[in-house]
Amino acid sequence: MGLSQMTALELSRNIRGKKICVSDSVESVFHQIRKKEKKIHAYLDLYEEDAYKRAEQVQKGIEQGIYTGPLAGVPIAVKDNICIRGKKTTCASGILENFIPTYQAEVIDRLEQAGMILIGKTNMDEFAMGSTTETSAFGVTANPWNTEHVPGGSSGGSCAAVAAGEAYMALGSDTGGSIRQPSAFCGVTGIKPTYGTVSRYGLVAYASSLDQIGPVGKNTEDCAALLQVIAGYDPKDSTSLRRELPKPGLTSGKDLKGMRFGVPEEYMAEGMEEGVRKVFLASLKLLEELGAEVEFFSMKTTEYVIPAYYIIACAEASSNLERFDGVKYGFRAAEYQGLHDMYRKTRTQGFGKEVKNRIMLGSFVLSSGYYDAYYLKALKAKALIKKEFDQAFEKYDVILAPAAPHTAPKLGESLKDPLTMYLGDIYTVAVNLCALPAISLPGGFDRKGLPVGFQMIGPCFGENTLIRSAAVFENARGKFPSAEKGGTEV
Numbered sequence: 001m002g003l004s005q006m007t008a009l010e011l012s013r014n015i016r017g018k019k020i021c022v023s024d025s026v027e028s029v030f031h032q033i034r035k036k037e038k039k040i041h042a043y044l045d046l047y048e049e050d051a052y053k054r055a056e057q058v059q060k061g062i063e064q065g066i067y068t069g070p071l072a073g074v075p076i077a078v079k080d081n082i083c084i085r086g087k088k089t090t091c092a093s094g095i096l097e098n099f100i101p102t103y104q105a106e107v108i109d110r111l112e113q114a115g116m117i118l119i120g121k122t123n124m125d126e127f128a129m130g131s132t133t134e135t136s137a138f139g140v141t142a143n144p145w146n147t148e149h150v151p152g153g154s155s156g157g158s159c160a161a162v163a164a165g166e167a168y169m170a171l172g173s174d175t176g177g178s179i180r181q182p183s184a185f186c187g188v189t190g191i192k193p194t195y196g197t198v199s200r201y202g203l204v205a206y207a208s209s210l211d212q213i214g215p216v217g218k219n220t221e222d223c224a225a226l227l228q229v230i231a232g233y234d235p236k237d238s239t240s241l242r243r244e245l246p247k248p249g250l251t252s253g254k255d256l257k258g259m260r261f262g263v264p265e266e267y268m269a270e271g272m273e274e275g276v277r278k279v280f281l282a283s284l285k286l287l288e289e290l291g292a293e294v295e296f297f298s299m300k301t302t303e304y305v306i307p308a309y310y311i312i313a314c315a316e317a318s319s320n321l322e323r324f325d326g327v328k329y330g331f332r333a334a335e336y337q338g339l340h341d342m343y344r345k346t347r348t349q350g351f352g353k354e355v356k357n358r359i360m361l362g363s364f365v366l367s368s369g370y371y372d373a374y375y376l377k378a379l380k381a382k383a384l385i386k387k388e389f390d391q392a393f394e395k396y397d398v399i400l401a402p403a404a405p406h407t408a409p410k411l412g413e414s415l416k417d418p419l420t421m422y423l424g425d426i427y428t429v430a431v432n433l434c435a436l437p438a439i440s441l442p443g444g445f446d447r448k449g450l451p452v453g454f455q456m457i458g459p460c461f462g463e464n465t466l467i468r469s470a471a472v473f474e475n476a477r478g479k480f481p482s483a484e485k486g487g488t489e490v
Contacts, residue, residue, distance in 0.1 A: 003028035005482065008074045008168040008222045015073035016062060022055040022073040022117070025168070029075045029119055032165040041141050042151075042161035044080050045088055046120035051075065054117045067115030070225050070248075076111060077167035079158050080121040081128055082213065083202040084108050091204050092136035093126045095324050095331045095350030105202025106237070107171060107213055107230045114229045119167055122157030126352045127321065128175055128206045130154050131421050132414045133182070135354040140411060143185060144483035145450055149408040152182030158216050159186040163483045169217040169226055173203060175210045176309055177403070177428025180440035183216060184403030184453025187442045187480060189470075190216045191223045194460050195435035196241035198227075199234035207316035208239075210309075210432040219480075220441060220470040221251045227463065246463040251471035257291035259469065262396035264299035267427060273406040275446025280402050280454050283443040283473070287400075290476055292469075294400070301388045302426070304381040309429035310422060311365050311378035317355075318362025324350065357418075386434045393459040398469055400456060401427045403440045407450040431457055439466045441473070442480045449486055 003011065003024060014020045030048055037043060061067040078084065081091045085104040090096045111118065125135040133141040133156025141156045143149040144164035151160040155172030159182035162170050172179040174192040183190030191214045198213045205211060215226035227246050234240040263284065268277070284294050326332035326346030333345035351359070365374040392399060404424055414421040431438045438457040446452055458466040474480075 004032055004165040006168075007218050009070055009225055011168060012071050012074050022059040022062070023052060025073055026051050026055045026075055026117060029167060036144070036164050036166060039142060039147050040144055040160055040164050040166065041139055042122055042157045042164060042166050043077070043120045044090060044092065044123050044138055044157070047087070047118055051117050051119055058115045058117060061115055069114045069229070071229060072115035073117070074168050075117045075119045077119050077122050077158055077161045077170040078108070079124055079155050079170070079172050081124060081173055081204040082107065082171060083204070084118065084121070087121065089121070089204065090138070091127045092124045092138055093351065093355065094137040095346070097137070097331060099330050101202075103202065106199035106234045108202065110230050110232070116229070122155075122161055122170060124157055125154035126355050127204070127317070128154040128173060128178055129317065129354050129358050131177075131181060131424055132409070133157060134411065134415055135352055137352055142411070143408050143450075145187060145408070145486075146448070149410055149450065150185065150414065152185035152404075152408060154178040155190075155216065156182045159183050159188050159190065162186070162188045162216050162218060165482065165484070169215060169222055171213060171230070172216050173211055173213050174432065175206050176313060176432050177425050179214045179216060180428055180438060180453070180455055181404050181425070183440040184442070185408040185451065187451030187453070187483065188216055189219055189223050189439065189441045190214060191227055191439045191463070192431060192437060193227060193231065193463060194437045196239050197231050197243065197437075197463070199232075199237040199240050201234055201236040205320040207313040208320060209316060210313060212432070220439065220467060220474050223439070224248070224251060224467045243461055246467060250464055250468045253468050253472040254475070255291040256287060256469060256472050259292045259397045260395065261287060261292050261294045261398050261400050262392055263294065263296050263400045264302060265296050266299050266302040267401050271405050271423070272402065273446065275448075276402050276404070276406060276452050279444040279446070279452035283454055284400065286476055287473060290472055295396070297392065299388060299392070301381070301385045305385055305430045305433065306423060306426060308378045308381040308385065309425070309433055310361070311374055312382065312433070314358045314362035315366050315375050316362070318359050318366060321355070321359055326350070354418075382433050385430055389430065389434045389436065390459075397465055398456050398458055400454065403427060403453040403455050407446045407448065407452055427455065435460060437461075437463045437466055439470050441470050443477070
């Protein structure tokens with residue numbers, strides 16, 4: 001088995017077993033980057049020189065018994081809305097093109113403590129606002145399975161990098177499906193943890209009540225291991241929780257006997273592509289063969305999740321993005337007359353179209369006379385959605401859903417019809433509104449050979465159940481092909 005075909009855990013075992021060197025793993029990643037990056041454009045910044053220096057340090061640390069964890073020596077990519085001290089953090093926006101933070105995210109500290117190696121910053125939708133990685137100010141990312149198609153978003157660069165072999169694993173962020181949907185489009189695995197499980201300190205905020213950092217990897221086992229590294233209480237984040245962390249060793253199960261899985265009937269409505277439907281139903285059948293009881297039920301609040309999410313997310317975005325005004329850091333317009341004109345021109349020139357659309361929508365729903373009619377109603381709808389999910393989890397261990405109603409669209413298609421792009425989040429945004437954990441994993445392929453993913457959604461703090469269930473499914477499904485080998489329809 002070549003280095004690029006190894007999972008992150010396999011790679012680290014070989015490093016700690018002295019079969020390969022840490023520098024070999026770094027070389028393997030940069031070889032793939034040199035080979036593919038021109039077509040994929042997964043990265044906005046690369047740290048090749050730093051990575052080799054770090055590899056030497058980690059190699060010594062492993063030999064001295066300093067780094068003993070299961071991911072020691074593994075190269076990792078990081079989404080460009082997560083701050084790294086002394087490295088550009090742009091959020092794929094012109095307004096932060098030259099921003100270099102003087103501090104770094106808590107998750108970066110934890111990666112370094114685990115003996116992992118930072119490869120670079122990955123492309124994304126500007127300020128994480130988008131579902132295709134096409135709203136980036138620095139060019140689009142292509143899907144490694146077919147470069148005429150999008151990788152999904154907003155963590156499209158992270159998922160594309162893992163799918164293309166340009167990283168063994170990556171960090172993304174998920175505000176309304178931004179890890180799970182691109183994972184599905186790129187044929188990789190991604191976890192959105194329970195809100196508060198992973199520190200948001202050093203994550204540039206889109207919607208603070210919804211944002212959560214999570215892992216992207218080649219399989220469930222890798223993602224579970226990375227989640228164990230980054231999860232945990234952080235006093236620097238006021239929303240961070242003291243909770244029992246996901247346990248290791250949950251990926252060896254053989255069946256799902258005694259478990260109950262629920263599928264909302266509303267998720268099977270019109271709008272789902274036939275290829276997605278076919279793979280999803282085949283996945284349900286496999287779960288039943290593994291001993292699980294699979295049952296359809298009604299989730300009546302489904303029609304409210306998209307409007308509630310976009311009102312709340314845009315309102316918080318409007319507030320969070322007020323700080324980017326050209327005064328303290330980031331881009332400033334070259335010519336202006338007075339302070340107000342500087343604000344106006346800086347924000348007009350610095351932000352992209354999609355970000356400006358969402359800021360304006362958020363400002364509108366928070367404005368006097370409209371707050372009660374829109375924002376307050378959205379919060380009430382959110383409470384009802386959460387109540388219905390809580391009731392469902394009284395009966396079911398896991399709720400199943402597609403990751404998206406379609407596979408990866410062609411580049412340029414989604415931006416022509418933003419409303420359809422927003423509606424594509426129908427299966428993912430409720431998880432964020434309700435602070436739930438979820439995992440997206442590949443189930444098969446459509447007729448075009450594009451990956452189809454589906455979600456397992458758990459109750460709050462239910463990561464252990466999700467990881468175990470996903471691993472059992474994965475073991476029965478078999479190893480998912482790499483993008484280089486191509487896919488075949490289920």
